[in-house]
Amino acid sequence: MIAGCGDAAILSAWVLRGLNKASGVHTLSCLLLIAAVAAPAGPAVYKCATGGAVVYQSEPCIGRELKRWRATPEAVDAAALARLEVLREQLRQGPRGRNGAATRNLRRQAVAPRPQDVCERTRVARDKAYAKAGLKRDFAMSSGWDNRVQQACR
Known part of the structure; x- marks a missing residue:
């Protein structure tokens, strides 16, 4: 078994045993499948207990490891970023009237007394x-x- 590969190494050993019986196309598709399964999902995050405190870090724990998982970053939505930038620009420019001109005095609306x-x-x-x-x-x-x-x- 290959160190650090876990389930992917077991799967690859199982596939390699049947390689001599498989055709070339089947072998290539199996190897691609192994590469996809063995690829890490993201950087590992470790939850460690050191000196009575809980610490989250990207390196393996020196003390006791409480939990380990893969952190998969979310994909960046370009359209959402563009909308956010437009909103930021509108906020920087300040309030605008109906015709697009900046308004200096905001009229108070009649509000019923509390x-x-x-x-x-x-x-x-x-x-x-x-x-x-x-x-x-x-x-x-x-x-x-x-x-x-x-x-x-x-």
Whole structure:
């Protein structure tokens, strides 16, 4: 068995035994199959335990090896890279108007006030009304304002 080849070496030994019986085309196709199977999928990644810490590395472990696998890089999608570059360029140029001209002032869109804002504004209005009324505040006024705050803060 060839060192470091694993299953590919077993397969090649099995094929070589039958070589003398096979035709030339069959032999060539078998050798191509062996070459394809024996080719490594990618660089090896080792998960090692050294001194109580876990380390990932591309070299074989000096300490205890926890796991080993082949890292296969993903293919680069040229179309996706081109789209990404276009988006980056658009972001560098800044916001643009409808006609393509750069806009300096962005208009604020009317946004409905958040519930916290309505609640807080109602509380502030109640406090101002209480301060204005002073000691002349009656039950009807207090009850009315408290009901408004309760409705706004739901």
